Amino acid sequence: MSTVATTQIKLTPERSRTSVRSRLQDALPKIVLAPSFAITIVFVYGFILWTIYLSFTNSKTFPSYVITGSRAYQRLWGWTFDTDPPSSWYTSITNMGIFGFLYILICLALGLFLAILLDQKIRGEGVLRPIYLYPMALSFIVTGVAWKWFLDPGLGLEQTLHQWGWTSFHFDWIKNKDFVIYTVVIAGVWQASGFIMAMFLAGLRGIDGEIMKAAQIDGATTFQLYRRIVIPLLRPIFLSAFIVLAHLAIKSYDLVVALTSGGPGGSAWLPSNFMYEYTFKRNEMAVGSASAVIMLMTIVAIIVPYLYSELREKPR
Amino acid sequence: MLRKLLIGTALATSFAFSAHAADVKEVQMLHWWTSGGEAAALNVLKGDLAKEGYAWKDVPVAGGGGDAAMTALKAMVAAGNYPTASQMLGYTVLDYAAAGVMGDLTETAKKEGWDKSVPAALQKFSVYDGKWVAAPVNVHSVNWLWINKAVMDKIGGTEPKTFDDFVALLDKAKAAGVIPLALGGQNWQEATMFDSVVLSTGGPEFYKKAFNDLDDASLKSDTMKKSFDNLAKLVTYVDPNFSGRDWNLATAMVIKGDALVQVMGDWAKGEFHAAKKTPGTDFLCYRFPGTDGSVIYNSDMFGMFNVPDDRKAAQVALATATLSKSFQSAFNVVKGSVPARTDVPDTDFDACGKKGIADLKAANEGGTLFGSLAQGYGAPPAVANAYKDVVSKFVHGQIKTSDEAVTELVKAIDDAK
Numbered sequence: 001m002s003t004v005a006t007t008q009i010k011l012t013p014e015r016s017r018t019s020v021r022s023r024l025q026d027a028l029p030k031i032v033l034a035p036s037f038a039i040t041i042v043f044v045y046g047f048i049l050w051t052i053y054l055s056f057t058n059s060k061t062f063p064s065y066v067i068t069g070s071r072a073y074q075r076l077w078g079w080t081f082d083t084d085p086p087s088s089w090y091t092s093i094t095n096m097g098i099f100g101f102l103y104i105l106i107c108l109a110l111g112l113f114l115a116i117l118l119d120q121k122i123r124g125e126g127v128l129r130p131i132y133l134y135p136m137a138l139s140f141i142v143t144g145v146a147w148k149w150f151l152d153p154g155l156g157l158e159q160t161l162h163q164w165g166w167t168s169f170h171f172d173w174i175k176n177k178d179f180v181i182y183t184v185v186i187a188g189v190w191q192a193s194g195f196i197m198a199m200f201l202a203g204l205r206g207i208d209g210e211i212m213k214a215a216q217i218d219g220a221t222t223f224q225l226y227r228r229i230v231i232p233l234l235r236p237i238f239l240s241a242f243i244v245l246a247h248l249a250i251k252s253y254d255l256v257v258a259l260t261s262g263g264p265g266g267s268a269w270l271p272s273n274f275m276y277e278y279t280f281k282r283n284e285m286a287v288g289s290a291s292a293v294i295m296l297m298t299i300v301a302i303i304v305p306y307l308y309s310e311l312r313e314k315p316r
Numbered sequence: 317m318l319r320k321l322l323i324g325t326a327l328a329t330s331f332a333f334s335a336h337a338a339d340v341k342e343v344q345m346l347h348w349w350t351s352g353g354e355a356a357a358l359n360v361l362k363g364d365l366a367k368e369g370y371a372w373k374d375v376p377v378a379g380g381g382g383d384a385a386m387t388a389l390k391a392m393v394a395a396g397n398y399p400t401a402s403q404m405l406g407y408t409v410l411d412y413a414a415a416g417v418m419g420d421l422t423e424t425a426k427k428e429g430w431d432k433s434v435p436a437a438l439q440k441f442s443v444y445d446g447k448w449v450a451a452p453v454n455v456h457s458v459n460w461l462w463i464n465k466a467v468m469d470k471i472g473g474t475e476p477k478t479f480d481d482f483v484a485l486l487d488k489a490k491a492a493g494v495i496p497l498a499l500g501g502q503n504w505q506e507a508t509m510f511d512s513v514v515l516s517t518g519g520p521e522f523y524k525k526a527f528n529d530l531d532d533a534s535l536k537s538d539t540m541k542k543s544f545d546n547l548a549k550l551v552t553y554v555d556p557n558f559s560g561r562d563w564n565l566a567t568a569m570v571i572k573g574d575a576l577v578q579v580m581g582d583w584a585k586g587e588f589h590a591a592k593k594t595p596g597t598d599f600l601c602y603r604f605p606g607t608d609g610s611v612i613y614n615s616d617m618f619g620m621f622n623v624p625d626d627r628k629a630a631q632v633a634l635a636t637a638t639l640s641k642s643f644q645s646a647f648n649v650v651k652g653s654v655p656a657r658t659d660v661p662d663t664d665f666d667a668c669g670k671k672g673i674a675d676l677k678a679a680n681e682g683g684t685l686f687g688s689l690a691q692g693y694g695a696p697p698a699v700a701n702a703y704k705d706v707v708s709k710f711v712h713g714q715i716k717t718s719d720e721a722v723t724e725l726v727k728a729i730d731d732a733k
Contacts, residue, residue: 175559265712
């Protein structure tokens with residue numbers, strides 16, 4: 001900025017040209033950002049508002065713009081307590097709880113464990129790291145189909161072990177209404193834990209070696225070293241990994257479809273499956289929109305405290 | 317300045333319209349018939365139109381059942397960009413007609429005599445407010461048994477005439493070590509089978525009252541409870557690995573002789589044909605026991621949209637070609653269904669097709685042609701899906717007893733109405 005100002009003073013004849021130029025330079029970031037800003041405003045925030053609006057109408061097959069009140073929410077609220085037999089919404093939100101909790105927990109634990117192992121300055125790390133990371137490069141559809149075949153008792157693991165002679169082996173979770181959601185966890189963890197490992201590995205590499213040496217000199221065991229020093233130092237990585245995993249968990253849809261096609265009697269549904277089914281297949285757009293709004297609120301409840309803590313720490 | 321420009325443009329466009337440029341000789345067709353047999357069947361229509369000089373602009377959106385295609389259609393219509401025609405099912409046609417975006421083919425219908433030749437039950441979906449808005453392509457029927465003949469001979473079975481006969485036959489297969497019943501544990505397949513079970517258990521009158529009129533008393537009745545009990549009985553004959561299986565894999569089990577029988581709509585016949593099997597010698601087609609004389613149908617329709625005038629001629633040509641006797645015969649021979657008009661000669665059809673055509677005609681005349689609830693021809697999608705949920709939860713054990721199933725069915729249908 002200051003260089004521009006000095007040139008302006010020195011070269012009076014070219015003053016107007018430079019001032020246009022400098023103004024352009026000032027505006028350039030705004031001009032470049034404007035399209036994506038406009039697109040985000042319309043296609044993200046605009047449509048969020050539109051969805052909220054629709055959830056208060058009686059939209060069926062097509063959007064209708066007459067506000068009719070909160071019947072959609074009342075129906076969802078009623079379904080929340082329909083536990084026996086479970087309503088589709090009850091199934092969806094309990095599955096969300098089970099899937100979200102296990103997926104995040106196992107990914108974090110496994111990711112950290114793998115990262116610590118890889119961090120032991122072993123040979124061949126360059127080969128091992130991409131092997132763990134590779135699943136993240138696959139789409140959920142591919143992961144889902146591959147695991148569907150692998151877990152199918154008539155095709156995959158069970159069948160193979162039977163052929164090898166272990167005929168008492170039995171693993172039919174993917175066909176079982178009570179366990180099918182855990183197969184979604186297995187496939188999801190397989191896909192994401194390598195990525196979480198990479199995050200933790202980066203964090204471990206960022207820890208100052210002097211601290212470790214000091215601790216070792218003080219006589220800390222390896223276990224104590226990790227428990228008392230390394231893991232506490234990784235706190236920001238835990239937070240980032242949690243945010244990444246939480247939003248992956250809440251938006252997962254394709255994994256359930258590809259892996260289970262909804263599960264026996266719809267027992268593998270997540271809220272996103274519920275939303276799609278009701279909006280597009282059952283022509284109950286208002287109920288679908290209401291469930292989408294509830295999903296958004298869930299995400300907001302996670303993201304806002306995170307953003308708050310991030311933004312508050314900045315000025316420090 | 318800007319104003320002048322606008323007026324100029326407006327004038328220019330209005331000129332362009334009033335000049336009425338030559339008709340666009342092209343039909344734009346949205347559909348989900350992308351698999352081998354279906355695509356081949358559609359090619360017949362493409363060829364017919366090409367002969368009349370109309371180009372075919374294909375808009376295929378893959379995905380059996382057409383969910384993806386219907387989402388695409390919704391987007392196209394919302395953007396005001398109507399296709400000439402779209403493959404559609406039952407209540408979807410009526411929904412779009414109520415939204416006022418469908419064309420009017422009444423003139424063509426009169427000229428071609430559709431009123432007389434298309435079964436009245438089908439016209440409920442192709443005629444809206446007295447206007448023809450869709451051209452039915454075929455009639456599928458749901459209440460069929462598909463049996464592997466070699467297995468049937470081996471166990472010494474004969475055609476089951478009642479539900480008890482059927483159970484006895486399944487027992488025989490079980491004793492011989494074959495999977496008695498091939499079923500794909502997806503909600504629409506389970507519900508499709510249940511359609512037949514209800515018709516068999518309660519008879520035609522009951523089916524109509526419960527699944528077409530959604531009569532509360534019938535839905536709550538003991539007959540419905542009995543139907544659920546019968547369904548539970550059938551489910552005991554499937555293999556443990558049935559959950560989530562695709563319908564064509566279940567058909568393949570019958571074709572290979574791993575299983576004795578599948579309860580499925582006549583699209584299953586396409587799979588037998590693809591495997592080069594002939595009816596009578598390799599496989600048998602019977603009506604679901606106790607449903608002879610009635611037909612539970614669903615039908616593919618080409619919904620005709622309200623396109624600009626210069627595209628109307630092409631649309632009329634498409635509709636006329638769709639319901640022409642030659643196309644109806646040629647297409648349905650390939651597809652496995654039966655013609656949507658009752659005056660098409662059955663000479664080119666195989667034994668099962670001939671029976672299907674005769675049954676449809678009889679059911680149409682006798683008033684026993686009913687829309688399939690599972691396939692979206694019995695009630696609007698919200699109700700049909702609520703129904704599929706209940707049946708599927710019953711089959712997979714979330715709903716434990718037939719008492720509970722009946723209560724849930726009534727509740728779900730009331731909620732969705």
